[in-house]
Amino acid sequence: MAESGVFAGPAMRRLRKREGLTQAAMATRLSISPSYLNLIERNQRPLSARVMVQVVDAFDFDLATLREDASIGGIDGLVRRLNDERFSDLGIDRDEAVELLASAPQIAAAFARLYDTAGAAVVGEEDPLDLTRIEIERWRNHFAELDDRAEILADELRLSNSDLGAALAERLRERHQLTIRVLPRDVMPDAVRRLDLHARQLQLSEMLSPASRNFQIAMQIAQLEQQQPVFDIVQGSRLAAEAARKLFERHLFSYFAAALLLPYGRFLRACEATGYDLPVLQRRFGASFEQLAHRLTTLQRVGQRGLPFFMARVDRAGQFSKRLAGASGTLLLEGETSCPLWIVHQAFERSGTICVQAVEVESRSSGIGHWLTIARAVDGSGTTGDARFAIILGIEAKLASNLAQARSLSLRTEDAQPIGLGCARCFRGDCRQRSLPPKGALLRFDRAMRGVTPFDFSS
Template sequence: MTDGALFAGPAIRRLRKKEGLTQAAMATRLSISASYLNLIERNQRPLSARVVFQVVDQFDFDPRRLREHESIGGVDGLARRFADERFSDFEIDRDEIAEFLAAAPQAAAAFARLYDSAGAGAAVGEDPIAQARFEIERWRNHYADLDMLAEKLADEVRLSHSDPGVGLAERLREKHQLAIRILPREIMPDAIRRLDLHARQLQLSEMLTPASRNFQIASQIGQLEYQKEISSVAAGAQFSDEAARKLFERHLVGYFAAALLMPYSRFLRACEATNYDLPILRRRFGVSFEQLGHRLTTLQRVGQRGLPFFMARLDRAGQFSKRFAGASAATLLESEMSCPLWVANHAFERPGHLCVQAVVAQGVDAGPDHWFTISRTVEGSGASGEARFVLVLGLEAKLAADLAQARGVNLAVEDADPIGLGCARCHRPGCTQRSLPPRGAQLSFDNIVRGVTPFQFGRD
């Protein structure tokens, strides 16, 4: 399905059958020809705005059901699920996934529900973090209603000037009668923010950077003014685990704060005007690299979409502590460990520098595997100190040519560096960095020849 065109043939066909109508009868109700309706039902023509209006008007139909595929993340969402190594022997490609979704969206949704609740097995199970992440990916990390509320509030408090902290502090004082107080580390050794309603203070740690301070104020404003709307989104997920709901709700609070500091329309205009120049965007909006990275994964407003970035955060052991695929098809994030050949793992050696790399992700069974990635150290909680994590932003290489940070980088697929999904999921032979054999591989041994890698293997 092309971006912006609405193909919803199965949904229209189900509606027609539910109403007990022939194609000719329904076409008459919609003021179109029967042949045109036939093409719509076969997904050979998109629905025009006029036809959508007629469907809603004639049948009291919820138009959100026309985009039912978006509830499971569309083709990208299904691709991430089919990238599970248990399906690798089927060699399902994106074309097959797109055909499956177009021809049988209800069956695709049923598969996604089964996979999310049971098919992910130990990957999700009772793990609240995994449950929350699945819900974020189901939404593709875009919450249109929260974005609109944040954008409206940003206009009200006039956050367009260079220091958003002034407007945020004024909002707290005028609307909530709360003052901001910066407390020494010895008084708040284990916290970065505390709301003291008795003293009418929002207390912040002195260890916070200015960008992190503004983010915490924006988060508190979101909780004070839009908790009902945020809780409503979280409640709709119907988590079986309360901890998962709380984690998801905390993510939504952070989403609102980022949307308030980087209002959608103004932020997207700045991205496009600067070719997504990350240092300029950080300075212009007064945000940290991590806050900026989060925001770049959310630009999916209908009719006003940004580039489909993914974001990940790595610790020194190469483990993912955050993964947001957004609107990308970043199946290379579907592993607990990262590849030691990824330059992201070497960014710790260059704190504060942007490290770029064009990579081909080996072993990805669905979705694009040629990426341009940007990595930089971040401090984690916002407290001052040595770098604790590396944040990675990624974009399909075919979309990265005009990026400011891609200038001078060779993006040809044949010259990209090969990386895997962590040793246990990588079947690339001859890698001298390999620490483990791939799962599902048959180890082989040769008493005469000793190879350059510790493991020789084939596929079962």
């Protein structure tokens, strides 16, 4: 927080009122002028590192409360909620959302809490997937303690200097007296991993790829050795529903497993040295495309940040089974289904090929966004079975010029493919691929003319 100061006017104003102080009295205790404090409270000056220290010393203050917006995912989290189709007629833009969060963060947090609760009530019960996603977004999918622990263990196991699978198997054998046994598909048809404590075995399906086999071993190590830090994070979450807590717990164990296989510092250095060249990174770390995509959404270590990617997993019907916005702030993952013009759908027909597309997406609350997106089809659960999905990675086009996968692609806005958040949330009037009218739009009918799209509407 102290890198460039924090605008925390409302928090400072509430602290002063809680202490029953005038601006002059509080300024004296902080060794600053009353006029400077007045500017801080009006969000016209940031709270500097020196003043932060004074606040902590003088009032025993928790600095975490200075960034109240983090609890709702920051401005991107607020914009995501305001982008709901139920507010489409209000024309709320991003600037208004920024103003609300800056001037009245508690009101913004109250709105976010009501919105999240109402969203669960619409379907009659809390959706554990949505609740878990909101919690992950609150952290921007970066869990520093788990990254640190994984990096220490990776160094201890010397994973960069030895056969990855052998080193992980040796850890299980020495630390937990467990051996690895690979079983035929007909013996273990409905599982990819099973812990048999009676036989002291970690049993793995023969259908797993080498990358997925290593991940499953790392996942088991995480569950055996990282229970306390994961438990602490889950306990500190805002998840009351048991299913949501279990999903969040599973995400955290998976996070640690990925951080063990792709240790933060070494992975980020490789990303920067190769221009985030995905095939090279896959080979260098023995990772699958999906594992790599997950990991790229997590690189938010203070003082050592990577590029802010988002990732999603989509099926052939355009349904999302995974959505991780990371620190990207994207709204591309907010539709119920994905746009048929998005390259993620073409990836199914080009097995094994990395597909690249620059897209332009328009949202009423956030304006027009310009993104570089990268897609590839993958097998479900890392096997060679019948399940197929497409993994999509994305980053703002303005940050993508040096990426390996962008070298042969135009990143000019006028060359981007216009897409939407699915037909029901897209108000582009000239799309020939449209299957449904946008919700909330006023349909228009003209008996004398039939347009090139099936629906004519006004917003």
